[in-house]
Amino acid sequence: MELQSETRKVQVTGGSTYVVSLPKKWIETVNLKPKDQIALVPQADLSLLLIPHNEPKPREAKESFFDASQINRLEAVVTEFIAHYLAGYDVIRVKLRDAKVRSFLRNAIHQKLIGTEIIEETENEITAQCLLGSVDLPLDRALRRMHILMVFMLKDAIKALSANDKELAKEIIARDDEVDRLYLFIVRQLKATVENRLLIEEIGLTHPRDCLGYRLIVKSIERSADHAARIAKILSTLETSLEERTTESLASMSRIAAEIQENSIKMLYKYDAQLVHETIAKIKDVANLEEEIIGKLLKLQTNTKTIIDIRLILESIRRIAEYGTDIAEIAINLHVKTAS
Secondary structure, eight states, X not given: OOOOOOOOOOEEETTTEEEOOOOHHHHHHTXXXXXXXXXXXXXXXXXXXXXXXXXXXXXOOOEEEEEOTTOOOHHHHHHHHHHHHHTTOSEEEEEOXXXXXXXXXXXHHHHHOTTEEEEEEETTEEEEEEOOOTTTSOHHHHHHHHHHHHHHHHHHHHXXXXXXXXXXXXXXXXXXXXXXXXXXXXHHHHHHHHHOTTHHHHTTOSSTTHHHHHHHHHHHHHHHHHHHHHHHHHHHHOSSOOOHHHHHHHHHHHHHHHHHHHHHHHHHHSOOHHHHHHHHHTHHHHHHHHHHHHHHHHHSOOOHHHHHHHHHHHHXXXXXXXXXXXXXXXXXXXXXXXXX
């Protein structure tokens, strides 16, 4: 239920006690009774957060329905569904054009969304329910898992390049789906927290402003995973194995990128001013290595396609490092508290 803003006058009783009456609709919504207690929590913006200390009513599942029967592109139907998922709906019903669209959406839900199950299915309709919440998978754990997956994707991509292991490359590409699932789950939790400040502590944050920082962090990790998958995809199309000197140079550059990423995430949980600034400065080492490798590459008698492929791999490693420095800069911003 969406409640409207109301104005109340501050009154004084007993000469020293200030009293404000509470809206009846809000009292009924949160199931408050006489003698129940309410916690009053001052906020950084000088507002006051009221938290009922009683036995809360079970939260009603939020349901959504949308008609996708007139949408022609299969991917557009999935995009619409994900938008409802991110909006925080627990149950999502979709009207579909035919069995082909239904099958495509069902597979996309299983592949892209954590804890979302099909609970009803007819010829032209699907009903899905989101069963997993922030209590089941806290933000901290989901973020760490997402980041570890991404870093190992990068490390394995370089390993696959060195060994010309196309099977490992396929596995890396598949792992990108798991990163995407965690990404969408975290974004869903952050959006819910922005709308309901009671969830701040539940997901492990201390202030609503942190949501923006973490939203940027998970996007940086998701994009980094995309670049690791891109390296693996390039390997699958390479016409010849790369020279050992080239793979060693790529491995050196990727180790620095991975180090930047790992140190940046550490700074979110145990801030170290010196280390965070040293981490950001390492991006220069990555850029210098990239220039050095390109210079050597141009001197080699290598076919044009291989040169283009290596340039793309270099770009992806550099972008992963840059996303790591973005995370480090956000860690600095989150560490500095807002002036009151």
